Amino acid sequence: MFSETTTIIFQIAPSIYFASVVMAILVVPFGNTKGIISFNGDFVFFAYVLALGKFFSIISALDTGSSFEGMGASREALYSMFAEPAFFILMGSFALLTGHTSFVEIFSSLEFGTYITFTLGALATYVFVMIAMIENSRMPIDDPKTHLELTMVHEVMILDNSGFDLGLILSASYLKFAMYGALIANFFIGAIPLYFSIPLFLGIQFLFAVVVGVLESFMARFRMSHNPQFIFTLSSVTLLIFFGVLLVLKRFI
Amino acid sequence: MINVLLIVLLISLLYLSIANRLLTYIKILAFQGVILFGVALIELSEINTVNLVLILLETIIVKAILVPLFIKYIIKRNNMTREMEPFIPNFVSLIIVTTIIVITILLSNSITDTHLEKISFIVALSTLFTGLFIIGTRKKIITHVMGYMVIENGVFILSLAVGNEMPLLVNLGIMLDIFASVLILGVFVNKIGDVLKDVDVDQLRNLKD
Numbered sequence: 001m002f003s004e005t006t007t008i009i010f011q012i013a014p015s016i017y018f019a020s021v022v023m024a025i026l027v028v029p030f031g032n033t034k035g036i037i038s039f040n041g042d043f044v045f046f047a048y049v050l051a052l053g054k055f056f057s058i059i060s061a062l063d064t065g066s067s068f069e070g071m072g073a074s075r076e077a078l079y080s081m082f083a084e085p086a087f088f089i090l091m092g093s094f095a096l097l098t099g100h101t102s103f104v105e106i107f108s109s110l111e112f113g114t115y116i117t118f119t120l121g122a123l124a125t126y127v128f129v130m131i132a133m134i135e136n137s138r139m140p141i142d143d144p145k146t147h148l149e150l151t152m153v154h155e156v157m158i159l160d161n162s163g164f165d166l167g168l169i170l171s172a173s174y175l176k177f178a179m180y181g182a183l184i185a186n187f188f189i190g191a192i193p194l195y196f197s198i199p200l201f202l203g204i205q206f207l208f209a210v211v212v213g214v215l216e217s218f219m220a221r222f223r224m225s226h227n228p229q230f231i232f233t234l235s236s237v238t239l240l241i242f243f244g245v246l247l248v249l250k251r252f253i
Numbered sequence: 254m255i256n257v258l259l260i261v262l263l264i265s266l267l268y269l270s271i272a273n274r275l276l277t278y279i280k281i282l283a284f285q286g287v288i289l290f291g292v293a294l295i296e297l298s299e300i301n302t303v304n305l306v307l308i309l310l311e312t313i314i315v316k317a318i319l320v321p322l323f324i325k326y327i328i329k330r331n332n333m334t335r336e337m338e339p340f341i342p343n344f345v346s347l348i349i350v351t352t353i354i355v356i357t358i359l360l361s362n363s364i365t366d367t368h369l370e371k372i373s374f375i376v377a378l379s380t381l382f383t384g385l386f387i388i389g390t391r392k393k394i395i396t397h398v399m400g401y402m403v404i405e406n407g408v409f410i411l412s413l414a415v416g417n418e419m420p421l422l423v424n425l426g427i428m429l430d431i432f433a434s435v436l437i438l439g440v441f442v443n444k445i446g447d448v449l450k451d452v453d454v455d456q457l458r459n460l461k462d
Contacts (some may be wrong), residue, residue, distance in 0.1 A: 119257040123264075229271040229343050236267050236351045243358055244260060247372075 003160070005065040013060030014165040020053030021172040021179070028182050029104035031189035031197045040101045043091045047084070050135070053172070054080055061157035068149040072156035075224075079141060079153070082231040083134045089238040090127055093120075093245040107186045120244050121187055123237065128187075129211060130234055132180035136173055138212065140219040141227055151224070181208040258291050259376040259410070263354060266383050269403070270350040271343045274335050275328055278399050279321045285406050286316030289413075293423075296413050300420040311427045312409075315434065320402065323438050328395065338392040346390060353382045373414035380407030398437055405430050 002011055026036045027046045039045075054076070061073040095101050097120075098109045112118045134141050137154030149156050158169050185204035189197045222230055262285060269281050290312040297305055339346065357379045361371055384403030387396065405426075412426040 115254050115257050119260060123260075223273075226271075226273065226343075229347055232344065232347055233267050233271060236347065236354075237264055239351065239355070240260060240263055247256075 003064070006060075006063050009056070010060045010063045010160075013056045013063075014161060014168040016056045017053040018168040018172045020049050020056075021175050023049050025175060025179050025182075027103060028179055029107060029186060030182070030201070031186065032104070032108050032191055034102075034104035038102055038104055042102055043095070043106075044088075046103070047087055047091075050176075051080070051084075057157060057169070064160045066160065068152075068156050069159060071150075072153055075153045076137070076157060078228060079134055079231055082228055082235065083131055086127055086231075086234040086238045087131055089235065089242055090124055093238070093242045094124070096242075097245045097248065103186075107189070108191055110187065110190060114248075116244060116248050120241055120248070123241050123244075124187060125184055127234055127238055127241070128180060128184050129208070132177065132184075132208075133212070133215065134231060135180070136176055139216045140222050141231070143221045146221075151221075177209075177212070178205070181205045184208055255292055255295055256372050258288050258295075259372055262288050262376055262406075262410075263379060266354070266380060266403075267347065267350060269383065269387070270346045273337055273343070275333070275337060275393075275395065276325070276335065278337070278396070279324055282324075282399060282402055283317045283321045285403075286312060286318075286320075289316060289406060289409060292410070292413055293416075297416045297420070297423065300416070300423075304420055304424070308423055308427060311430070315427075315430060316406075320434050320438075323434065324395065324399065327438065327441055331395075333393065333395065337396060340390050340392065346386070349386060350383055353386065354379045357382070370414050373410055377407045377411035377414070380404070380410065383407075395441075398441070401433060401437070405433060 023037075024046050027038065027042050029035045029038065035042075037045075058073045058077055061069040091106075094106050094110065097117075098106050100106050100109060110121075112121050133139070138144060142153040142155075143151065144155060146152055146155070149159070152159075158166065161169060181204070182201075185201045185208075188204060189200060192200065265281055265285055265288070269278065272278050272281065290309060293305075293308055293312055297308065354375075357375050361375050361378070381404055384400045384405075384407060386400075387403060388400035391397070391400070408429065409423075409426045412422045416423040
């Protein structure tokens with residue numbers, strides 16, 4: 001019952017997208033405990049498996065042959081391209097700060113002693129919250145409630161999916177939110193014993209949900225030409241974080 | 254703690270380069286004034302108390318409240334449109350401001366004077382060059398004034414860095430601030446709005462022979 005213009009790609013893309021999000025979740029640790037999959041350099045694996053899911057959703061949008069979806073796919077690719085250096089420079093700076101390259105080792109040896117490391121943690125939280133809003137196509141980058149195709153970015157890519165496929169894509173979006181919330185919470189859990197870290201984790205996730213709700217309710221979407229500038233500002237902020245890390249290590253400045 | 258405030262000042266420079274509306278510029282200028290108040294409060298702890306109270310009052314009142322209100326009044330009175338009109342796209346100016354900050358960091362790293370305080374020097378120089386860049390790449394005359402305010406903020410940071418040894422230098426920085434506000438903005442309110450109907454820099458070319 002699929003359309004005549006689509007090929008096998010359109011039929012398997014939602015499943016691959018959902019599977020990529022689940023595989024990315026398997027890498028996220030919890031304080032001292034490592035994730036189900038954990039190895040050296042797994043934050044690169046994390047970013048690229050999410051990129052694989054996004055790639056498949058982009059080519060499935062191009063597969064439908066509708067021009068609106070192609071336009072939305074190109075915008076989505078542009079925003080992801082600008083948000084990627086932000087994530088890599090951020091995780092790279094923290095890997096440089098702690099000397100390890102695996103998620104669980106980075107988070108368990110991160111401690112906020114001086115003022116500077118606390119600022120770096122706060123800036124990293126801000127960057128992560130904005131990356132979560134960008135990757136999930138929420139305000140102020142993209143309006144999920146708009147009904148005008150010329151103003152959609154992510155919604156127009158999934159316009160032709162329905163039924164179980166649409167359910168998979170929407171569930172993947174919810175899971176991605178929970179995943180980014182878990183990553184943000186990991187910054188603050190560190191090496192605290194378990195009976196403190198579980199309520200703290202739930203508290204931070206709840207706070208993240210409140211912040212997302214407030215951002216969603218009170219901000220309008222930016223002008224389309226203004227979006228790439230805003231996203232690239234995040235990369236510049238992470239560049240500042242990188243120089244701050246070099247300052248803490250006394251290696252450069 | 255000072256390093257934290259100065260890093261936040263650098264980030265406000267990045268947002269200054271992509272701002273689209275005049276009111277956003279004014280809000281960022283007011284925010285920078287509040288940050289400078291915090292830096293002055295923490296940094297200048299060894300000078301005369303009366304002098305310190307004067308500097309703090311000046312920073313919070315003139316930089317953060319009076320000058321933004323004054324500029325807003327001018328914008329309303331001259332019926333300027335809300336948009337900033339840059340000569341180059343905002344994206345390019347964001348990249349150029351990032352390059353300015355990176356080059357300033359590399360420059361200050363190759364100066365090996367032990368008496369130099371690195372972070373204040375970096376932030377002051379970046380703010381100065383960014384203010385100069387803003388003056389050079391925007392069309393409206395009022396943004397020239399706001400770029401000059403950003404340059405003054407940079408000079409103020411530099412004077413705060415040595416303010417404990419030379420409190421007179423900080424007072425000179427404040428005098429520069431008040432001088433700029435009174436003279437330039439006063440000229441603006443009275444003269445330019447009446448004589449030049451357009452507030453576009455290209456129209457100034459008509460003044461040449």
